[in-house]
Amino acid sequence: MKPWVSVAQWIDSHRAAEGAGPGPSGPDRIDLVRCLPFVILNAGCLAVFWTGWSWTAVAAAAALYFARMFAVTGIYHRYFSHKAYRTSRPVQFLLALWGATAVQRGPLWWAFHHRHHHRHSDRHDDTHSPRMHGFWWSHVGWITGRRNFPTDYSKVPDLARYPELVFLNRFDLLVPVLFALAIFGSGWWLELHAPALGVTRWQMLVWGFFISTTVLFHATSSINSLAHIAGSRRFSTDDDSRNNSLLAVITLGEGWHNNHHRYQGAARQGFYWWEIDVTYYLLRALSWTGLIWGLNPVPSSVYAEAAARGPAGSQPARPPGGQA
């Protein structure tokens, strides 16, 4: 790929994207120019040594982390990837906009790769399996791989029929750039009108956008990497997925990954009240407003299977590459 084509793809992801898609398996060639925005996102955190910190900036980073973790788990994952609940077309678009502020590319790209993961979990064709490709490839390498930039729209036909979603997916840097500018602008406003807070526009940009988004990325990615390595297995799924309470806390419920691999279509991933799943509580609250509805439950047959297998964590973990 010529470097200028990769640069053009930052703005228009459809450009020269034909014929690509997740490859058969294994580490791919990294497209350094294409993933430069991602490198800048991570490296931008270092600007904190220049801007310093303030409580306002740190609070903004934390608030934006949680608001956008919900966008990843409640919207990109449970709605666009798994259709775990239903909504209207206008609200679907607003959800997609919210999801795009997470800076994890477009909703169709995310759903396409995630559905691919479920179809091939921890087997040869899985794009991000720590068992098949090692921890770092599953955590971050795969998203820099040349093959994994395009979206195969034929694999997400239920989403590709909405041109407004395809637009957001095609120009996937648009919302993140506007979002970063909005954060910068809010910092500027506070700098002028609330100087007592001690926050500056650059501080707000670094904490509210770069640090918050980078931590958000690595927390999300820990489900692809750590949640297939560390934790307990309630269900004997044919992959390495684990339930991990610590990951569930930092990802608002996604850490119940073995539950999720057993039954992907449910709106909840913590299957019991003691399995904290903040995303599910927020989805329940949203459903009371009428904006979303039809939250898919966990089938009673899955609960019966869990009961028959005994308490969570009692299942022997499958050794890497082996069978339980």
Ligand SMILES: [Zn+2]
């Ligand atoms: Zn998984």
Ligand SMILES: [Zn+2]
């Ligand atoms: Zn999933």
